[in-house]
Amino acid sequence: MAQSTVPYFCQWATPELAVDLIKGRAALADDANWAESGAADQAEYCEWANHVCGMACLKMVLAHRDGTAPPLLELARRSLPYGAYVREGKQIKGLIYAPFVEFVGEQFSLTASVQIDVSVDELPQLLTQYRYFMASVHPSIRQPQTPPPTRGGHLVLLIAADKDTVTFHNPSGDSRETRQHVTIKLNEFGRFFAGRGIAIR
Structure with missing residues (x-):
């Protein structure tokens, strides 16, 4: 299947x-379309929307395979019994990789595996073995020319890679150009990439 057919969410x-x-000029409570997330109410949307980059990646995979996919907050709720997210007081910790792999295997018959210690040069080969890779990157990857303070903390969906570049969908891109089919050089991606993620067949 061509990478151009992978839908974006x-x-x-x-x-x-x-x-x-x-930029802090708006709050999640200002999002008039919150119900489209599958949230039971606006409060649930406000609690979860900043934590579901991984579920957005999963929704892209499911929609590509099946032509449709459940709403983001439904996916998040269904993952909770597996431990894909953990509450610590008012904080939500996750996405936690191993429980997520179990979740997508049981719920959606997806073959997935946790990948660690992955060098950026290994990504093209990884994407010949797997169809998608949910890569841990710093969220400032939407500005690839700016050095990030750390690596990791956010998930993007890699859909193609070659010896020079990677192409991905970014669930938190701030423009069309930084959201869909973003292509950057491997070495640029490496500055943001934490060397870990979830590979999906």
Whole structure:
């Protein structure tokens, strides 16, 4: 299947609101389309929307395979019994990789595996063995020319790679150019990439 057919989903219900959310000019409570996330109410959306980059990646995979996919918050709720997210007080920890792999295997018959200590040069080969790779990157990858403070903390869906570049969908991109079919050089991607993620067949 061609990479161009992989659909895109934002982790926020209104993609056009992303830049204002990122810059602090808007709050999640300002998102009038919150119900499209599958949240039971606005409070649930506000609690979860900043934590579901991994579920947005999963929704892209499912929609590519099946032509449709459940809403993001439904996916998140279904993953909770597996331990894909853990609550610590008012904080939500996750996505936690191993429980997520079990979740997608049992619920959606996806073959997935946790990948660690992956060098950026190994990504092209990895994507010949697997169809998708949910890669841990710093969220500032939407500005690849700017050095990130750390690596990791956010998930993007790699859909293609060659010896020079990677192409991915970013659930928290702040413009069309930083959201869909983003192609950057491998060495640029490596500055943000934490060397880990989830590979999916």
